[in-house]
Every structure is written in C-alpha cells, then in structure tokens.
Amino acid sequence: MPTHGRTFLGDPQELSAARRWTRATLDGHPHSDDAALIVTELGTNALAHTASGDGTFHVRLTVSERAITITVTDSGGTETAPEVQHPPLNSTHGRGLALVTALADSVTIQGDDSGRTVTAELRVRADVEEPARCL
Numbered sequence: 001m002p003t004h005g006r007t008f009l010g011d012p013q014e015l016s017a018a019r020r021w022t023r024a025t026l027d028g029h030p031h032s033d034d035a036a037l038i039v040t041e042l043g044t045n046a047l048a049h050t051a052s053g054d055g056t057f058h059v060r061l062t063v064s065e066r067a068i069t070i071t072v073t074d075s076g077g078t079e080t081a082p083e084v085q086h087p088p089l090n091s092t093h094g095r096g097l098a099l100v101t102a103l104a105d106s107v108t109i110q111g112d113d114s115g116r117t118v119t120a121e122l123r124v125r126a127d128v129e130e131p132a133r134c135l
Contacts, residue, residue, distance in 0.1 A: 005060040008043065010052045010075070015043050018059055022070075025061055031068050031122040034103050035061065038120050041096040042072035050116070051077030067105075068122045076115035 004025045008014040019036045026032035039059055046052040055075040062069040082097055097118075101107050104120035111117050 001062050001064045003060060003062045007056050007058045010047055010055045012047060015040055018043050034122055035068050035070055038070050038100050038103060041100050042118050045082060045096050046072060046074035049078055050074040066124055069119060071117050071119045073117040074115055076113055079113045082109055082118060
C-alpha cells in the first residue's frame with residue numbers, strides 16, 4: 001500500500017497547503033475531496049489545541065484499493081484528548097471532529113499529552129452491478 005507523508009509548519013496558511021497536497025497526492029481518487037476536508041479539520045484542531053500551533057503537524061495518507069487512511073499527528077502539549085463536541089447553534093467553533101466522524105467510516109485517537117494521532121478511514125465501496133435481465 002502506498003504511503004505518503006508530509007510535515008507542515010504550525011501556521012494557519014499551511015492548512016491550505018495540506019489540503020492541496022492531499023488532493024494532488026490522491027489525484028482524482030473518488031474520496032480526494034473528503035480526504036482533503038478531513039486533513040483540513042484535523043490540521044486545524046492540531047494548530048488550535050496543541051503545541052503544533054507553534055511547531056508542526058504531520059499528515060500521512062495510505063492508499064489501497066479498499067480504503068484511504070488519513071492520519072494527522074500533532075506536537076502534543078495538551079492534556080485533553082480530542083472529542084466530538086455539541087456546540088450551540090450560534091457557535092463558530094467545535095464542529096470539526098464531528099464533521100470528520102460524519103465523513104469517515106472510522107475514526108480513532110491514540111497518544112497522550114506528548115502527541116496524539118487521529119486516524120480516519122474512508123472505505124472505497126465497490127460498484128454494485130445491475131442484475132442481469134432475463135429475456
């Protein structure tokens with residue numbers, strides 16, 4: 001399975017670079033837009049809530065015929081683990097991880113205050129063939 005990785009600086013402008021890199025790496029894959037959105041959301045969380053905002057975050061994409069696995073690893077520095085939140089309707093923050101869990105088939109979080117990795121998997125669904133018609 002091909003694996004591609006890149007480290008991005010802890011600068012909000014790097015989020016668009018991460019998104020472009022993801023789309024270019026997946027080059028026309030049916031899930032490339034969803035993967036780019038997931039990278040953006042997880043990268044944003046890393047910058048906003050961890051030491052990655054003053055450091056770096058790492059993105060890894062693993063591509064197979066069955067799935068794309070996206071991992072974003074932050075630089076740590078926080079004791080709280082990422083969790084899905086339910087903010088008030090008028091809130092402008094707090095929906096990123098909920099969006100990731102809605103798009104992905106699975107999401108796991110590993111690590112501790114020295115650095116966490118969020119992994120999202122997008123499974124590729126086989127095309128359903130039309131049954132043959134009887135004549």
